[in-house]
Amino acid sequence: MNLLSKPLPVLLLCCLVLAVFWLTPQAKAELIINEIMGDPNQDWDGDNTYNYRGDEWIEVKNDGTVAEDLTNYWLRDTYGDDLHLQLHGILHPDEIAVFYGSEAVAWQQLHGQSVLGFSINNTGDTMELVKEDPNQGGVLIVVHTVTILDHEADDDRSSGWDPETNLWSLNDALNPYSGGFEPQGNSCQPTPGQPNDCVPLVPVDQTSWDALKCQYR
């Protein structure tokens, strides 16, 4: 087809359609690692037992505009090629899923793999979210990579993406960090399974609590 032979209105319409196509954001899922707890010091997974391996956790968030089936996604660290956990479930836009080390342990036991959990090194580590692409013969594609440093992987500190500052931040309310490395602490609490909004650690004021209870007696 020779476009130059068409009348001007047809050419303008073609240009308009192409411009709308190029300028309209394409709907897609965009999965990211949203928060990491590399060195837990309490029972985070809710099984009433503390375990250095089982209570590690990693959040995955859908930052895209369409829902995504997590079945083809995996979490691993960059030490060796072992995949630590096959993910599951559907993640809708803006939704967050949290996966615990205990889940990775159970998955590894079920599949006869070395039982390592997520194996997040407490001196810092790099974690990867990878996707198995069925259109490329099962090739693994790295979707997102996050590196946390030694001071981030310390008792009950988590590292997460801060939607306010668009920076990776250190949630250190449970174990304040006063050293000189970045990221500095933000005095916010870890938020497994929840948006990375700042939740400060508020000391319980017994006097105020008693007064509040009196109002409802």
Ligand SMILES: [Ca+2]
């Ligand atoms: Ca660890």
Ligand SMILES: [Ca+2]
């Ligand atoms: Ca636990």
Ligand SMILES: [Ca+2]
């Ligand atoms: Ca969170």
